[in-house]
Amino acid sequence: MIFWLITTLIKILIVFGVLLLSAAYLTLLERKVAARIQNRLGPMEAGFHGYLQPIADGIKLFFKEDIIPADANKILFILAPIIVVIPVLTTFAVIPFGAPIKIFGHIVPLQITNVNIGILFILALSSLGIYGVVIGGWASNSKYSLLGAIRTAAQMISYELSLVLSIIGVIMIAGNLSLAQIVSSQSHMWFIVYQPIGFLIYLIASTAEMNRVPFDLGEAEGEIVAGFHTEYSSMKFAFYFIGEYGQIVINSAIITTLFLGGWEGPFLPSVLWFVIKVFLVILIYLWFRWTYPRLRYDELMDLGWKILLPLSLANIVVTGFIMILLGK
Amino acid sequence: MEALFYIFSIIAIVSALMVILVKSPLTSALYIILCFFALAGFYILLNMQFLAAMQIMVYAGAIAVIIVLVIMLLNLAKIKGAIKDFHQIAISIIAIGLFTLEVILYLNAAGEKKPTGIYTNTVINKIGNTQIIGEFLFTKYVFPFEVASILLLVAVIGAYIFAKK
Numbered sequence: 492m493i494f495w496l497i498t499t500l501i502k503i504l505i506v507f508g509v510l511l512l513s514a515a516y517l518t519l520l521e522r523k524v525a526a527r528i529q530n531r532l533g534p535m536e537a538g539f540h541g542y543l544q545p546i547a548d549g550i551k552l553f554f555k556e557d558i559i560p561a562d563a564n565k566i567l568f569i570l571a572p573i574i575v576v577i578p579v580l581t582t583f584a585v586i587p588f589g590a591p592i593k594i595f596g597h598i599v600p601l602q603i604t605n606v607n608i609g610i611l612f613i614l615a616l617s618s619l620g621i622y623g624v625v626i627g628g629w630a631s632n633s634k635y636s637l638l639g640a641i642r643t644a645a646q647m648i649s650y651e652l653s654l655v656l657s658i659i660g661v662i663m664i665a666g667n668l669s670l671a672q673i674v675s676s677q678s679h680m681w682f683i684v685y686q687p688i689g690f691l692i693y694l695i696a697s698t699a700e701m702n703r704v705p706f707d708l709g710e711a712e713g714e715i716v717a718g719f720h721t722e723y724s725s726m727k728f729a730f731y732f733i734g735e736y737g738q739i740v741i742n743s744a745i746i747t748t749l750f751l752g753g754w755e756g757p758f759l760p761s762v763l764w765f766v767i768k769v770f771l772v773i774l775i776y777l778w779f780r781w782t783y784p785r786l787r788y789d790e791l792m793d794l795g796w797k798i799l800l801p802l803s804l805a806n807i808v809v810t811g812f813i814m815i816l817l818g819k
Numbered sequence: 820m821e822a823l824f825y826i827f828s829i830i831a832i833v834s835a836l837m838v839i840l841v842k843s844p845l846t847s848a849l850y851i852i853l854c855f856f857a858l859a860g861f862y863i864l865l866n867m868q869f870l871a872a873m874q875i876m877v878y879a880g881a882i883a884v885i886i887v888l889v890i891m892l893l894n895l896a897k898i899k900g901a902i903k904d905f906h907q908i909a910i911s912i913i914a915i916g917l918f919t920l921e922v923i924l925y926l927n928a929a930g931e932k933k934p935t936g937i938y939t940n941t942v943i944n945k946i947g948n949t950q951i952i953g954e955f956l957f958t959k960y961v962f963p964f965e966v967a968s969i970l971l972l973v974a975v976i977g978a979y980i981f982a983k984k
Contacts, residue, residue: 567845608949611872618880622852625884629845629891637891644888648881668949 498599506583506603514736515545521736521777528781549729557725560631567630572723572730575623578616579737585609586744587671589754590761601754601762602671609670610662613745614655617700621647623734624702628719639718642708642788649795650699650706656803657692660685660810661749674753683750688806690750692799697742698779699795701735705783708791743772824864831857844890848883855879869949 519534519541526533534541559568586609589601606612621644628640661682665673673682683690699706710718720731747753747768756764786794834853841847855878862871956964 564843564845567849606868608868608872611869611876615872615875615880618876618884621880621884622887625887625891626845626849629887641888641891644884644891648884651880 494595494597498594498597499603502601502603503584506588507580510580510583510737510740511733513740514733515549517736517739517773518548518732519545520773521780524774524777525781528778552725552729555725557727558722560633560722562632563722564630564632567626568722569727571623571627571630572727572734573623574626575620575734576730576737578619579734579741582613582616582741583744585612585670586741586748587674587753588744588762588765600671605669605671608668610658610668610673610749614658617654618651620700620734620738623731624719627723627731631719631722633722635715635717635721636719638715639710639721643702643710643719646702646706646708646791646795647700649792650696650799653692653795653799653803654696654700656800656807657689657696658749659803659807660689663807663810663814670748670753674748674755677752678755681750681752686750686806686810688802690746692803692806693746693750694775696795696799697746698776699791701738701742701776703735703739703776704780705786706791707785708788711785739773739776740769743769743776746772820864823860827857827860827864830854831861844893845887848887848890851886852879852883855883867948869952 522544523533523541525531534544537543537547559565584603585606587600587602587605591598591600593599624643624647625640628636628638628643631637661673662668664682664685665676667673667676702708702710708718710720712718715721720728723731744765747765751768751772754761754765756768759767831854834850834857837850838847838854841850855874859871859874859879862868862874
C-alpha cells in the first residue's frame with residue numbers, strides 16, 4: 492500500500508513536471524520550426540541557439556503588470572485561465588507512457604491510473620476545455636473578447652462531434668475503453684492501418700479543438716485583436732498559453748496511444764518510443780500551423796458539418812461491416 | 820467512501836441552491852455545472868464509471884455549454900427586476916409539494932436492497948459495467964432505446980425546420 496502510494500506520487504510528479512516543461516519548450520520549438528519554414532533563424536540570443544528563451548519569456552511574463560479591466564467580472568476573470576489549465580493537466584493521468592517495469596519485485600505500470608473508461612475520461616475532460624475560453628471572453632467585458640469567445644464556442648461544439656466519432660472505430664476494433672488494453676491490442680499492428688480515416692479526422696478535429704491555425708478564428712488577430720484573451724496580461728495570459736501548448740502535447744499523446752501503438756516498439760526502451768512518437772505528432776501540428784492560411788467562418792462550418800461529420804459516421808458504418816464480414 | 824458521499828452531497832445541494840439564489844445568470848450556469856460534477860461523483864461511488872463520464876460529457880460538456888452560450892448572447896443590461904407573477908408562485912408551491920411527497924415516499928420505501936438478477940456486483944466488476952450497459956441496451960431494452968432515439972431525431976428535425984424559417 493505504501494509502496495503503491497509512493498510510486499504513484501513519483502509518477503504524478505514526473506508527469507506534471509515533464510508536461511509543464513514540454514509545454515514551455517514547445518513555444519521555443521514552434522518558433523524554431525516557424526523560422527525554419529520561413530527561412531529565418533528564430534530566437535538566438537538567450538543561451539546557446541536560444542535554448543533559454545522559454546525561461547526568459549516565463550520570467551518576463553511573471554514580472555509584467557497584472558491588469559484586470561475595470562468593468563470585468565473579477566472572480567470569473569481570474570477563474571477562467573485556471574479552468575483552461577486544469578483539464579489539460581488532468582488528462583495525462585490515464586495515458587500509458589511506457590511498458591510496466593519491475594521495482595523491488597513489484598510490477599509498476601507506467602500510467603498514473605488505469606481507468607476502465609480511459610477514452611471516455613479523456614473525452615469528458617476535453618469537452619470542458621471550452622469553458623475557460625468562453626468564461627474568459629465573457630468576463631473581460633470587451634467586444635473583441637466576446638466575439639472571440641462566441642466564435643470559439645460554436646467552433647468547438649461543431650468539431651467535438653467528429654472528434655468523438657472518429658475514435659469510435661478504434662474502440663470497436665479494440666473492444667475496450669481502457670487505454671492500457673488498447674495499447675496492448677496494437678502489439679501486432681497499429682490502428683492507423685485499420686483506421687486511416689479516423690486518424691485523419693482526429694488530427695483535423697483536434698487542431699480545431701485547440702483553436703490553432705488554420706482554425707484559430709477565436710483569436711484571429713487580423714479581425715478581433717486577440718480574441719478571447721485580448722484583455723489578459725501577465726501570468727493569466729501565460730496560463731492560456733500553458734493550456735494551449737499542454738493541449739498539443741496531450742492530443743499528440745492521445746493520437747500516439749490510439750493510432751500509433753502507444754509505447755510499443757522494438758529495440759529501444761518503451762518510454763523512448765512513446766516520446767519519439769509524441770514528438771513526431773507534435774511536429775505535424777506545428778507544420779499545419781505554418782503551412783495553411785486561416786479558414787473563413789463559413790468554410791470552417793462547412794468543413795466541420797458537411798465533410799468531417801458524414802465522413803466519420805461513414806467510417807463507423809464501414810468499420811462495422813468489415814468487422815462482421817471478417818467475423819470478429 | 821462514506822465521507823466522500825457526504826462531501827459530494829454537500830457540494831450538490833449547495834451548488835443547486837446557488838443556481839437559484841445567485842443574481843448573475845452566468846454564475847448560476849457555472850453552479851449548475853458544479854452540481855453535474857457532484858452527481859458524476861455519486862456515479863463513481865456507485866461503481867458506474869460509464870455513467871459518470873457520460874454525465875460530464877453530455878451535461879457539463881454539451882448541454883451546459885449551450886446554456887452558457889445563450890446567456891452570453893442575451894442582453895443582460897435589459898433584464899433588471901424580476902417580474903413576480905401569481906402563476907409562477909402557484910406552480911412553484913405545487914412543485915415543492917410534489918417534491919416533498921416524492922422524498923417522503925422514497926424514504927419510506929428505502930431499505931437495504933441488493934441488486935437482483937444474474938448481474939451481481941462481482942460479475943459487473945469482472946466484465947465491466949460499460950459492456951453490460953451496451954448488452955442490455957441492444958437486447959432487453961432495445962425498444963425504449965429506439966423510442967428515445969426517435970424522440971431525439973424528431974427534436975433535431977424540429978430545430979432544423981425552425982432554424983430554416
